[in-house]
Amino acid sequence: MSRFHFPAWINPLLPAVVGFLGIGALYYTGLFAYAVHPATSDVGYRPEQPVPFSHALHAGRLKMDCRYCHNTVEVAAHAAIPPVGTCLNCHQGVDQNGQSPTVAIHVNSLKLQPIRESAATGQSVVWRKVHDLPDYAYFNHSAHVTRGVSCVSCHGRVDRMEVVEQKATLAMGFCLKCHRNPTPSLRPVDEVTNLAWEPGPGQENIGQEVAESLRIHPQENCSTCHR
Ligand code: HEC
Numbered sequence: 050m051s052r053f054h055f056p057a058w059i060n061p062l063l064p065a066v067v068g069f070l071g072i073g074a075l076y077y078t079g080l081f082a083y084a085v086h087p088a089t090s091d092v093g094y095r096p097e098q099p100v101p102f103s104h105a106l107h108a109g110r111l112k113m114d115c116r117y118c119h120n121t122v123e124v125a126a127h128a129a130i131p132p133v134g135t136c137l138n139c140h141q142g143v144d145q146n147g148q149s150p151t152v153a154i155h156v157n158s159l160k161l162q163p164i165r166e167s168a169a170t171g172q173s174v175v176w177r178k179v180h181d182l183p184d185y186a187y188f189n190h191s192a193h194v195t196r197g198v199s200c201v202s203c204h205g206r207v208d209r210m211e212v213v214e215q216k217a218t219l220a221m222g223f224c225l226k227c228h229r230n231p232t233p234s235l236r237p238v239d240e241v242t243n244l245a246w247e248p249g250p251g252q253e254n255i256g257q258e259v260a261e262s263l264r265i266h267p268q269e270n271c272s273t274c275h276r
Pocket residue numbers: 098102104107108113114115116117118119130131176177178179180181200204207208212213242244
């Protein structure tokens with residue numbers, strides 16, 4: 050049996066064939082670069098905020114629990130951004146009755162000027178959104194934080210950030226990687242806001258134990274996130 054040979058008339062076309070392959074390679078390189086580019090996934094996005102609020106100070110050094118401010122995170126899809134009243138619990142000079150409050154920190158700080166103005170005028174401070182999924186993807190905070198998935202899995206070490214920055218792509222592949230096999234990412238529910246938590250001695254199988262006690266299963270159906 051003779052081996053197959055391309056007919057001779059192909060030869061003049063070879064440069065074009067090679068050209069097409071080259072363009073194809075370029076196209077896919079470009080597509081890949083686009084897909085992983087920070088502007089697409091928004092990793093590293095850290096907009097400047099109207100008040101230089103530091104998580105490294107409040108959640109890190111002062112050890113305030115995330116839920117003191119993001120108080121809907123366990124019960125709602127969205128994690129509320131606190132109103133200025135929450136800040137004024139500590140940063141207010143005089144309370145509504147003109148009395149000096151028991152806690153009064155940096156009451157004349159220029160950095161806190163927009164907070165005082167907001168309280169005086171009733172116009173809320175316009176914080177700039179850092180994380181933003183497209184509308185066709187459904188996300189729910191309470192479904193995660195009440196099931197042993199920590200903030201750190203999706204937001205990184207916020208307690209070390211002076212300015213909040215997006216750490217994970219939040220792309221479909223990122224969500225699915227965990228949804229296919231959530232067990233290794235699970236921790237005791239009361240440790241979800243303790244971003245520094247690591248399994249202690251005797252907790253080698255903690256993910257498995259949490260998964261069993263809360264009956265957690267892989268969630269890969271399209272309708273979980275696209276409804
Ligand atoms: C004292 C109040 C306070 C505490 C405590 C606090 N935060 Fe925040 N957080 C804010 C405010 C105000 C903003 C909006 C301004 C900004 O982005 O820095 C914010 C923004 C965020 C954002 C970005 C939201 C967006 O726009 O996408 C994340 C994520 C976040 N916080 C996570 C955490 C985590 C995790 C903890 C606990 C380790 C925590 N926060 C503790 C007040 C707080």
